Amino acid sequence: MTKKRRTLTDPPRARYEYRVWGRQRKARKLLEKLASDVTEERVKDCYLLVADSSWNAKVRDNTLKVKQLIAEDKGFERWSADRPRTADDAPSPFDDLFETLQLDRPQRGKSYDLYDAVSRLDSDPNTQVVFVKKKRRRYTVGDLRAEVTDIKIVETSEVLHTLQIEGQNLDQLIRLRKKLGLRDEPNLAVHEALAD
Incomplete structure (x- = not known):
């Protein structure tokens, strides 16, 4: 049986993103002033890097x-997101990774250790695994x-x-990017920065 290659559609959750690197002190200070809401969080992520950066x-x-990645416009990237619950729901090549990592185990109430599961990928030359810890401030x-x-x-x-x-509104994002002084900065997603 041949698996068909699934792609993500353009759901309402698709959004434009623009990510720059470095401390960006002036932009950070301005965000504090412009924001109507600020929250902080700490998270741990395990990135699964594959050859196709889309x-x-x-x-x-x-x-x-x-x-x-479903589109690029005026320096912004438009991304569609999904959280597959089974290997059959995941687009290729993540269907195989979902299965190898047994990501359905926690959903079935079984004990699970991601570090242990990732060790099964050591022999996979097509996937690089990068664990990160993030300290993040979110602004509205x-x-x-x-x-x-x-x-x-x-x-x-x-x-x-x-x-x-x-966000969803490209015109508003362009204005905010200009106001923050980021217009000439390259846009680079996290997984691409980690792959460098």
């Missing part, structure tokens, strides 16, 4: 989140969201600094 996949809280600016994140790569202890703006 896919961004990570495991958080034993749940796989897969994003697919009108209908848009922004975040400032410090990403610590577990294996090397290197810390990366990033700022992202995201």
